[in-house]
Amino acid sequence: MTDSPEFQSVVELRRYTLHPGRRDELIELFEREFVESQEACGMRLFGLFREPAEPDKFVWLRGFRDMEARRAALEAFYHGPVWREHGPAANETMIDASDVLLLRPSGPGFPDPDGAGDSRVLVTVCHPAVPVKEFSAYFADHVAPVLRESGLDTFGHFETEPAENTFPRLPVRENESVFVWFTKSTEEHRELLDRTGAELAGKLERPWQQRELTPTTRSVLR
Template identity: 40%
Template sequence: MDPHTIFELRRYRLLPAGREALISLFDREFVEPQEALGMRVEGEFRDLDDPDSFVWVRSFKDMQTRTEALASFYSGPIWKEHGPAANATMLNSDNVLLLKPAAGVLPFSHNLPRDREVSRSEVPGLAILNICSLAPQAEEDFARFFRDNALPAMQAAGARIDGLFITERSENGFPRLPVRQGETVFVWFEYHEDQNSAAGYQNRLRQNPIWTDEIYPQMDGRCWRRIEVARLTPTSRSLCAW
């Protein structure tokens, strides 16, 4: 599978009761046409704590490929036919972070190939999305600290880390789809078998005095606000699953 270097973390705020309609439409009409243009739909999720939120991640080989693929898709017949119905479920679709991988973890390496998706009988798992808001230009230093200190502790406690990401600062080549510019973030995805597994992991992590007394306080102290955490469950077509 070709390595992808650009990732979009997209979080949509939907109208009440709009999420299932959007997921059904998305899975039926939008997955294959995007991937035929070189995009990869890495994961689709429901937010457990917000019934009106749909979260998904797509990736691209590079920024030029992103610009060309988005221009082709959003000017093409599939979006022309089904885009209005998708937009009708949404209050806002502009909460988008443009990201690139940070060293230490190959992004979404546990994802199934798309051609094996249909063989699954269920799509289990719980993804924890974590977003750290940082001072300008601080992401590389934060990523090094995380990779060298936090990552080993998390993995020892039983988390599967599916990706570490930092802000991609290239100009948005497709301004028709806005992204959150001028922000500095570090993002990590962790994955667990279920909520009980995630709770057990948290208990083990808190029992590590190096984590509670040194690692987490240093991480938290570098963030401009509390680390934003979302609990996500995969949809039936999400490649990111347990």
Template identity: 30%
Template sequence: MNNSAQQNSEKIEVLEIRNYLLKSNLTDKFGDYFHSKFVSPMNELGGYTLGEFKINKVNDRFVWFRGFADMKTRFKFLNDFYLNSTTWKEHGKGTNEMMINSDNVYLLRPLKGEINSRLLKTDKTFTVVDFYICNSTLEKVIDLFETTYIPFLKNSEIEDITLWVSEMAENDFPRLPVFQDKNLLVSITHYEDENEFYAKQKAIDNMPEDLKTSMQGLVTIHNKVVLLNLR
């Protein structure tokens, strides 16, 4: 592992989940270009690349995680990288030519405290991001997760999971728009391979009926994105 965030075990208090719509069939080409041109320079400036993915069975999406120590660090990084760095000036046009839309971005913070970068950057093959939109019920959903759902997952040997909510501080770099939904809970779960993913997903689908009913009653919309690790 050569990611500096891994080597230094950075404490992450701000996370962007960035989901790019690309021109058709360019995911692999874009991923190679992105990794070779941007990852190391961004890490050096304090914007840590904590995952590079394609969406399972989709050929025009590139998803990546970018973490920061805090919002102040994020603001400094975005100005340093996008406005002042030679890296972006030389290679930014190349990425933009392959993209159709880059505004599908969630700005998040850990549900509690901070997250070690090692819990996000993984060698595991499958990563699942669950978006739970909880219209006026977020606190109840968080309580259900902490008291019942997370213990159920751990009992099912699903333990490589982190929880996030929206970072509601002002996005002070409006050139890069973000979603900030006060009703959102996000989980990020890593699985070793396809076999583990499908086996554990079956366990989740077969959760106790009372837990399933509680989840359905409190969560307004649940969206799941299944990601394949490119690195």
């Protein structure tokens, strides 16, 4: 649940590439078998999403108390009976599951659920050209307030967790430093976001990546 901030100390942003036409199959299996079973092992699932612009992508978020807790939780789940029974079927839907960002908080976390069932979430991944802490502070002090004044609240500010991956069976993206933030996605703010991206271009190694996500039925983050 998003009202458990201790589970936002380490967060995985996971984006899977699936075999064509199999996303709903994975989501049905995931929501039936992998939500309670993972949380029982000591983690929290914050969001499960379709990516409308990419019909063969599945995006999800899970959090942990710390890196050691992450290791213990993942060992318990992936060596446990639920994954042993249903993991092969999940893996059959996937082409690649290695697009994973391992993150730690650098600002406001995920909000409590608000019951907004039809909202979309926009996730933005930035590759700062300056140290990530410097960029995070600049975003908090100069960018987020401007967006907020225009009616667009940001949440879920995270940066790369630099610690060694404590569960190497599941690879994460290494040798890159990112700043990630979330907001609710509305078409009325598209011009504002485009202008903000252009203004930040000089502080980024490359243009930011923005992905609009639609929550699945059991996604807490909406």
